[in-house]
Amino acid sequence: MFSMKFKKPGGVRDFLPESTRIKRDIENKIYRIFSTWGYQEVLTPSFEYLETFLMGNSFEFGEKIFKFFDRRGRVLALRPDMTTPIARLVSNHYENVEFPLKLCYFSNVFRFEDHRGGRQNEMFQAGAELIGWNEIDADAEIITLAIKSLQEAGIKNFKVNIGHTGFWEGILKSERTSEKEKDALKSSLLNKDFVTLKEIIKNLSINKHNKALLLDITKLHGGIDVLNEAEKVSENEISKKAIRELKRLAEILAYYGVEEYITFDLGLMRDLDYYTGMIFEGYTPGLGHPVCGGGRYDNLIEKFNGVKPATGFMINIDGVLKVLERIQCKNEASKDILIVYNENSVGEGVEKALDYRNRGYTTDIISEKQMGKLSDEIKNIYKKIIRV
Amino acid sequence: MFSMKFKKPGGVRDFLPESTRIKRDIENKIYRIFSTWGYQEVLTPSFEYLETFLMGNSFEFGEKIFKFFDRRGRVLALRPDMTTPIARLVSNHYENVEFPLKLCYFSNVFRFEDHRGGRQNEMFQAGAELIGWNEIDADAEIITLAIKSLQEAGIKNFKVNIGHTGFWEGILKSERTSEKEKDALKSSLLNKDFVTLKEIIKNLSINKHNKALLLDITKLHGGIDVLNEAEKVSENEISKKAIRELKRLAEILAYYGVEEYITFDLGLMRDLDYYTGMIFEGYTPGLGHPVCGGGRYDNLIEKFNGVKPATGFMINIDGVLKVLERIQCKNEASKDILIVYNENSVGEGVEKALDYRNRGYTTDIISEKQMGKLSDEIKNIYKKIIRV
Numbered sequence: 001m002f003s004m005k006f007k008k009p010g011g012v013r014d015f016l017p018e019s020t021r022i023k024r025d026i027e028n029k030i031y032r033i034f035s036t037w038g039y040q041e042v043l044t045p046s047f048e049y050l051e052t053f054l055m056g057n058s059f060e061f062g063e064k065i066f067k068f069f070d071r072r073g074r075v076l077a078l079r080p081d082m083t084t085p086i087a088r089l090v091s092n093h094y095e096n097v098e099f100p101l102k103l104c105y106f107s108n109v110f111r112f113e114d115h116r117g118g119r120q121n122e123m124f125q126a127g128a129e130l131i132g133w134n135e136i137d138a139d140a141e142i143i144t145l146a147i148k149s150l151q152e153a154g155i156k157n158f159k160v161n162i163g164h165t166g167f168w169e170g171i172l173k174s175e176r177t178s179e180k181e182k183d184a185l186k187s188s189l190l191n192k193d194f195v196t197l198k199e200i201i202k203n204l205s206i207n208k209h210n211k212a213l214l215l216d217i218t219k220l221h222g223g224i225d226v227l228n229e230a231e232k233v234s235e236n237e238i239s240k241k242a243i244r245e246l247k248r249l250a251e252i253l254a255y256y257g258v259e260e261y262i263t264f265d266l267g268l269m270r271d272l273d274y275y276t277g278m279i280f281e282g283y284t285p286g287l288g289h290p291v292c293g294g295g296r297y298d299n300l301i302e303k304f305n306g307v308k309p310a311t312g313f314m315i316n317i318d319g320v321l322k323v324l325e326r327i328q329c330k331n332e333a334s335k336d337i338l339i340v341y342n343e344n345s346v347g348e349g350v351e352k353a354l355d356y357r358n359r360g361y362t363t364d365i366i367s368e369k370q371m372g373k374l375s376d377e378i379k380n381i382y383k384k385i386i387r388v
Numbered sequence: 389m390f391s392m393k394f395k396k397p398g399g400v401r402d403f404l405p406e407s408t409r410i411k412r413d414i415e416n417k418i419y420r421i422f423s424t425w426g427y428q429e430v431l432t433p434s435f436e437y438l439e440t441f442l443m444g445n446s447f448e449f450g451e452k453i454f455k456f457f458d459r460r461g462r463v464l465a466l467r468p469d470m471t472t473p474i475a476r477l478v479s480n481h482y483e484n485v486e487f488p489l490k491l492c493y494f495s496n497v498f499r500f501e502d503h504r505g506g507r508q509n510e511m512f513q514a515g516a517e518l519i520g521w522n523e524i525d526a527d528a529e530i531i532t533l534a535i536k537s538l539q540e541a542g543i544k545n546f547k548v549n550i551g552h553t554g555f556w557e558g559i560l561k562s563e564r565t566s567e568k569e570k571d572a573l574k575s576s577l578l579n580k581d582f583v584t585l586k587e588i589i590k591n592l593s594i595n596k597h598n599k600a601l602l603l604d605i606t607k608l609h610g611g612i613d614v615l616n617e618a619e620k621v622s623e624n625e626i627s628k629k630a631i632r633e634l635k636r637l638a639e640i641l642a643y644y645g646v647e648e649y650i651t652f653d654l655g656l657m658r659d660l661d662y663y664t665g666m667i668f669e670g671y672t673p674g675l676g677h678p679v680c681g682g683g684r685y686d687n688l689i690e691k692f693n694g695v696k697p698a699t700g701f702m703i704n705i706d707g708v709l710k711v712l713e714r715i716q717c718k719n720e721a722s723k724d725i726l727i728v729y730n731e732n733s734v735g736e737g738v739e740k741a742l743d744y745r746n747r748g749y750t751t752d753i754i755s756e757k758q759m760g761k762l763s764d765e766i767k768n769i770y771k772k773i774i775r776v
Contacts, residue, residue, distance in 0.1 A: 005439035006479065006692055009464060012433030014477050017491070020429040024419075031412075036745040038723055038752040041408040045400030045510055046434065046466075046496060047454075051393035066435075068456035071500065076397060078434075089402050091394065100752060100766075103405070108434060112459065122433055137734065137755055255735040256742070304394055335426055346525065347643040354644070357424040364426040364488060367525055374488075 011113065011121035022328070023124070023321050027106050029152045030126045030315065037145055039104035039128045044085035046108070050077040053084050056274030056300045058183070064111040066121075078110035081272060083297065083312060086129050091306035101131040101308070106317075118288070120318060127294070127314035131301065134309035136245045139278040139296055140252035146282060146292045146313045147258045153320050154327075158284040158291060160261050161221075163268030164246055165275050165295075167230065170238030171213060175206035185214070189269040194218070209235065220266035224250055230266055242277075249278060274300040278311070284323055291319045336361040338382040342368045348388045399501065399509035410716070411512070411709050414541045415494050418514045418703065421540050425533055427492035427516045432473035434496070438465040441472050444662030444688045446571070452499040454509075466498035469660060471685065471700060474517050479692035489519040489696070494705075506676070508706060515682070515702035519689065522697035524633045527666040527684055528640035534670060534680045534701045535646045541708050542715075546672040546679060548649050549609075551656025552634055553663050553683075555618065558626030559601060563594040573602070577657040582606070597623065608654035612638055618654055630665075637666060662688040666699070672711055679707045724749040726770040730756045736776045 008014060015023060031041070047068075054062050057080075066078040079085055082105050094101060106126045113119035128145055130138050143160060150158055168189075172182055181204060188197040201214045213233055220226050227250065231243045246264060253259055261282075270279050270293060277296030284291045294313025301308045337356050341349030346367070353365040364382070366374075379385065396402060403411060419429070435456075442450055445468075454466040467473055470493050482489060494514045501507035516533055518526050531548060538546055556577075560570055569592060576585040589602045601621055608614050615638065619631045634652060641647055658667050658681060665684030672679045682701025689696045725744045729737030734755070741753040752770070754762075767773065 003439070004437050004462070005443060006476065008433055008436055008440075008476065008480070009458060009462075012435065014433070014481065015431035016477075016481060017428035017430060020431050023431070024429065033745075036748060036750055038750050040405035041412065042405060043403035043408050043411070045396055045402070046498070047400065047510075048396055049392050051391070052396075055393060066456060068454060070397060074392070074397075088394065088396065089404075092396070093402065093404060100754060100758070100762075102752070110434070122435075132761075133754065133758055135755055135757065141753070252734055252738065255738040346640055350640065350643040357421075360424060362424055362426050364490065365529070366488060366521065367523060369523065370488070370521055373520075378488075 009121075011119070013120060013122075019321065019325065022324055023317065026153045026317060026320050026324065027126060029154075030149045031104075031106065033145070033149050033152050034104040034126075034128055037102075037128075037141075037148075038100075039102045039145075042086065042089060042103050042105055043107070044079070044082070044089055044105075047076045047078050048085060048088070050075040052088055053077055053080055055303050056084050056087070056272070056297070058273050060187075061271070061273065064113070066110050066112065079107070080111050081109055082107050082125060082127055082314065083129065083272070083274070084300065086312075087297075087301040087306065087310070088304050090131060090301055090308065091304035094306070100133060102128070103131065104128040124317035124321075125314040126317055127312060129310055129312035131310040132308045133311075134298065136249050136278065137252060139245075139311050140249050140256065142294060142311045142313050143249075143253060143262075143278075143280055144256040144258050146280070146294065146315065147261050149315055150282065150284075150292060150320070153315070154324050155284055155291065155320055158261065158282050159263055160280055160282045160292075161263055161265040161268050162246065162249070162278065162280045163265050164242040164278050166242030166245070166277060167234075167239050167266045168214065168217060170234070170236045170240070170242060171206075171210050173238060174236040175204070175210060177204055177206065186269055189217075189267055190271055209233075218267035220264070222263060224264070226264045226266070245278065270295060280313070284319070286326065287319050287323060289316070289319065291316050291323070334381050334383070335364060336383050337363040338379070338385045339363065339365040340368055340371045340385065340387045341365070342388075345388045352386065352388060397509075399507070401508060401510075407709065407713065410712055411705065414705060414708050414712065415514060417540045417542075418537045419492075419494065421533070421537050422492040422514075422516055425490075425516075425529075425536075426488075427490045427533075430474065430477060430491050430493055431495070432467070432470070432477055432493075435464045435466050436473060436476065438463040440476055441465055441468055443691050444472055444475070444660070444685070446661050448575075449659075449661065452501070454498050454500065467495070468499050469497055470495050470513060470515055470702065471517065471660070471662070472688065474700075475685075475689040475694065475698070476692050478519060478689055478696065479694035482694070488521060490516070491519065492516040512705035512709075513702040514705055515700060517698055517700035519698040520696045521699075522686065524637045524666065525640060527633075527699050528637050528644065530682060530699045530701050531637075531641060531650075531666075531668055532644040532646050534668070534682065534703065535649050537703055538670065538672075538680060538708070541703070542712050543672055543679065543708055546649065546670050547651055548668055548670045548680075549651055549653040549656050550634065550637070550666065550668045551653050552630040552666055554630030554633070554665060555622075555627050555654045556602065556605060558622070558624045558628070558630060559594075559598050561626060562624040563592070563598060565592055565594065574657055577605075577655055578659055597621075606655035608652070610651060612652070614652045614654070633666065658683060668701070672707070674714065675707050675711060677704070677707065679704050679711070722769050722771070723752060724771050725751040726767070726773045727751065727753040728756055728759045728773065728775045729753070730776075733776045740774065740776060 279295030282292040667683030670680035686697040
């Protein structure tokens with residue numbers, strides 16, 4: 001009888017040796033970059049109280065969270081992102097530690113997704129958080145670090161879209177719009193549902209100029225000239241300040257030599273609600289979702305009683321892996337040495353195996369009896385077979 | 389108002405940078421050893437169907453498992469160990485792949501534990517599984533690999549206790565004992581509850597010789613002479629075969645040069661139910677629970693429709709970390725370079741930072757404005773501060 005207990009659940013995956021090797025290699029390369037940029041790794045629990053994750057996010061986001069109970073009936077949740085736990089960690093452990101606090105992580109996160117489209121319920125991320133620096137300079141460092149990390153991991157062809165929550169929030173704040181209208185607008189932008197977006201904007205009780213601006217927001221997408229154009233049409237101080245920040249950001253990114261990767265997109269929206277400034281997402285051909293993303297979140301740590309501005313990003317490791325698996329030739333497993341011993345030579349075999357291993361050779365050792373079970377295919381993965 | 393959402397749950401921990409650095413270092417060292425010994429890393433989902441984990445374990449063990457529901461009401465569980473998922477993975481992906489299959493992992497596992505005694509609900513393990521080889525030679529490789537891994541990770545003072553499920557199972561099988569009696573006996577041995585153990589043995593309907601043997605089983609603990617003694621008093625073929633295997637094991641372990649770490653303990657019991665032969669646990673002073681453990685599990689993969697004998701072990705990474713944190717001097721965080729720029733020199737600062745980072749120096753860069761916020765303590769972690 002077939003039973004589900006023999007299978008893994010849908011939406012989560014096994015990593016066999018070849019994929020795991022590439023994944024480890026990607027993470028090691030990113031770790032090296034993070035280290036030289038001064039970021040120190042931390043690790044938080046896989047689950048926390050559900051309420052912790054709802055601090056910076058909407059109730060709707062909560063529906064995507066895996067929940068369960070502890071022994072005392074409190075609701076625990078598998079972490080759906082790493083920025084919130086790090087905000088909690090910083091407020092718990094760094095009350096008196098000063099700027100600059102530069103933390104990074106390599107962690108899995110969990111979200112209920114419709115996995116029929118290939119989305120995973122368990123995802124692997126690498127990320128960095130720069131805490132305590134409220135200038136746009138910090139955002140420039142974060143975006144550049146994301147770009148350098150992708151390059152180092154082996155992704156060559158990608159673009160980073162940069163937006164700013166202040167631009168459209170400025171428009172809405174200058175008018176009488178409800179939280180509900182704001183959320184509906186964000187949600188339709190996020191889902192790129194332009195029909196609904198149009199409908200929502202039509203029904204907003206805002207002036208004609210702002211209506212036209214919001215209707216065209218997705219067209220404000222391109223190079224520096226987009227910022228100049230947005231500056232001209234902005235009428236409120238919050239939107240103007242956002243554009244000034246992005247112009248300075250563009251300047252610093254040019255110093256970092258990464259301008260070729262950058263486009264601006266004032267209609268960009270992220271699926272987490274805690275962002276308060278610059279936001280960005282990276283895309284690479286053939287991947288249906290962002291390969292990296294992040295932004296400024298100046299209020300999140302404060303909600304946990306910390307008082308620090310912060311900016312950060314995550315790299316979608318599964319996405320990087322998917323791209324690399326496609327472009328790299330499938331390396332057949334290969335090992336250096338196979339030592340085969342008989343009933344009386346186990347001592348000699350063991351000695352040889354220890355010696356080869358000490359010298360860094362990948363070495364297997366088996367008995368003559370087991371050797372009989374080996375197919376030619378398996379024998380061929382060894383560079384050298386030694387009988388003792 | 390204080391709220392639990394500001395805190396992490398009990399029984400799980402944050403790893404701050406210093407601990408995370410040591411943990412990563414431990415895992416990298418063990419990974420290197422695993423690789424040269426021919427083990428290839430795999431990764432399984434953090435959760436699977438609850439039923440999967442109950443395949444090789446008792447219902448009582450199931451009480452320690454964190455459970456939750458998927459969208460269709462099926463019970464999922466956070467993995468309480470890694471051997472069961474690897475058995476499931478092997479049967480799903482390696483139906484036609486031959487011996488030798490040597491897999492390893494670096495993963496967290498989850499168990500409800502009474503965390504007031506310092507036990508964690510989320511634990512980190514490194515482990516290796518040698519699949520398809522039914523000779524005791526494979527067990528010798530696994531035990532030696534565990535010892536080499538502990539040494540490489542920096543643990544100097546430890547002992548490995550080796551037992552065999554066949555020894556006491558042989559005694560019970562030769563008599564009329566119920567499964568319930570057998571479980572009670574195992575449970576009291578596992579918990580080292582010798583009062584209950586005595587009571588249970590007294591009430592068993594087995595012969596006087598076997599009763600005396602079981603009562604004294606915990607005294608069969610020591611060097612090779614213990615095996616000779618056990619051989620003399622064993623009356624059934626299963627127990628005798630177990631002892632013969634352990635004697636051959638001792639011989640091969642001597643070839644591997646690890647005999648100084650070994651003791652035999654015929655009363656040894658492991659907290660997982662799937663073992664079918666040699667079992668072992670490693671102990672190091674100051675750690676209340678084993679620093680490593682494992683054994684042979686020839687039936688587990690078969691239960692998933694695979695047909696392979698197997699042996700393996702795990703290293704308790706949290707335990708290794710705890711020992712190392714105690715013996716290593718607390719390294720204060722130190723960074724190489726801090727670059728400070730003013731309003732007009734951001735370009736020059738960025739250029740210098742990129743250059744130092746490319747050359748492998750850990751480098752931070754901040755604006756003059758942010759520099760004003762730095763305490764002397766923070767300034768002192770840099771070997772060099774450069775103003776541009």
